[in-house]
Amino acid sequence: MNVPRSxxxxxxxxxxxxxxxxxxxVLSVLKFTFPTLFQGWQTFIxxxxxxxxxxxxxxxxSTIPRSAALAWLPGSxxxxxxxxxxxxxxxxxxxxxxxxLHNASEAISAAIVKITQRERMSxxxxxxxxxxxxxxxxxxxxxxxxxxxxxxxxxxxxxxxGAYRVFQKKTSHLSDVEQQYINYFFxxxxxxxxxxxxxxxxxxxxxxxxxxxxxxSGCCASAAFSFFLLLTTFKLKNGLPLEQxxxxxxxxxxxxxxxSPLVFSIQVTPEILCCFFCSHAGEALSVYSEGA
Numbered sequence: 001m002n003v004p005r006s007x008x009x010x011x012x013x014x015x016x017x018x019x020x021x022x023x024x025x026v027l028s029v030l031k032f033t034f035p036t037l038f039q040g041w042q043t044f045i046x047x048x049x050x051x052x053x054x055x056x057x058x059x060x061x062s063t064i065p066r067s068a069a070l071a072w073l074p075g076s077x078x079x080x081x082x083x084x085x086x087x088x089x090x091x092x093x094x095x096x097x098x099x100x101l102h103n104a105s106e107a108i109s110a111a112i113v114k115i116t117q118r119e120r121m122s123x124x125x126x127x128x129x130x131x132x133x134x135x136x137x138x139x140x141x142x143x144x145x146x147x148x149x150x151x152x153x154x155x156x157x158x159x160x161x162g163a164y165r166v167f168q169k170k171t172s173h174l175s176d177v178e179q180q181y182i183n184y185f186f187x188x189x190x191x192x193x194x195x196x197x198x199x200x201x202x203x204x205x206x207x208x209x210x211x212x213x214x215x216x217s218g219c220c221a222s223a224a225f226s227f228f229l230l231l232t233t234f235k236l237k238n239g240l241p242l243e244q245x246x247x248x249x250x251x252x253x254x255x256x257x258x259x260s261p262l263v264f265s266i267q268v269t270p271e272i273l274c275c276f277f278c279s280h281a282g283e284a285l286s287v288y289s290e291g292a
Contacts, residue, residue, distance in 0.1 A: 005239055009248040012236050015229040016252035020095060021263060022222040027091035028264065030215055035087040038219070040191035043083070045223040046230065047184035050177070059177045059234060068173055069182055075167045076186035081160035083187065085153045092150030095260035097139060097272075099253050100279040101154040104136035106286060108162025116166075124289040131282030135275040142271035177234060246287045254280055 026032050054061035090098050110129045113119050121129070136158075140151050168179070236245050257276060260266065 005244075008232065008235050008239055009251075012229070012232040012248055013252040013255055015225055015232050016249075017256045017259060019222070019225040019229045020090075020256050021260070022218060022225050023087070024090060024095060024260075024264060026215075026218045026222050027087060030218060031091075032215070032219075033088070033091050035084050036191045036195040039080075039083045039087055040188060040195065041219060042223045042226050043184045043187040043191065046227045047181070047188060049227045050181055050184060050230075053231065054177075054181075058231070060175070061177055061181055064174070064178055064182065068178075072171060072174055072179060072182050073186065075164060075171060075179065076183045077190075078160045078164040078167060079183040080187050080190055082157060082164055084191075085157035085160060088153035089150050089157050092147045093154060094145065094264065094266040096257040096266065096276050097143065097145075098154065099257055100139055100275055101136050101151070101158060102161065103132045103253075103279045103283050105158040105161035105165070106283075107133040107136075108159055109165045112163060112166045122289060124285065128282050128285035128289055131278055131285060135279040135282070139272070139275045142269060142275070144267040144269060144272075176237060180230065243287060243290045246290060250280075250283050250287055253283070 026038065032038060050059065050061070053059045086102075089101070093101070107129045110121065110125075114121070140146060171179075174182075236248060240248075257280070261268070
């Protein structure tokens with residue numbers, strides 16, 4: 001791997017870890033559990049920065065036909081479910097637990113493909129899928145910080161992620177940048193409409209950190225780092241084959257999981273550690289099977 005690719009991958013890992021840590025800080029430490037507003041803010045800033053990036057030539061955004069945009073709307077709806085449920089789950093679960101459950105979305109994707117397309121998987125791929133699914137199923141039984149709501153939101157999150165991944169592969173007439181552009185604007189509109197019915201718009205007025213410097217800096221940092229993570233993800237996908245991109249994603253998840261106990265409180269037992277290890281081992285095997 002040449003130096004520029006290594007630099008892009010390293011920068012991606014940094015933004016990945018810092019982005020998740022900022023989100024976790026706002027959601028768990030500051031307890032800003034209003035996902036329609038939190039994710040609406042992030043997607044609004046992301047849409048503006050993505051539009052600016054297109055004007056500056058950092059990314060290529062061509063004119064999107066109306067028919068293509070309408071055909072992509074189911075993907076945007078899954079994207080909203082992904083980020084909304086993901087915020088709920090991340091606010092309640094430790095980062096290593098969140099990734100252990102998130103990795104199980106690979107099993108959701110495999111099940112959808114198996115049912116709809118009847119594709120046969122290699123034994124290695126099948127084994128890796130089970131190695132990703134089993135820790136996610138076992139984890140709640142041994143979690144000393146068990147939170148039923150967190151696990152239910154995580155279940156919705158991985159369902160949306162798995163279905164989105166399959167839908168994305170089937171819909172190839174839009175680039176990743178164009179897909180995300182539609183996702184952002186659809187999310188802003190949908191989350192803005194949902195802010196009042198969910199009660200977030202009224203409840204946020206009583207939020208104790210609303211006028212806090214920590215709150216404003218945390219929200220701004222989370223939006224900025226989330227966008228830079230997206231930008232480096234685009235660069236990584238465009239500069240590397242899929243299997244090498246997945247290796248960097250795997251490394252970033254391992255770093256975020258390993259470093260999170262240094263920043264956030266988490267109770268770890270031998271059973272929990274075994275779940276974390278098996279999940280990451282399953283992802284490593286899945287990445288290897290893709291490149292084999």
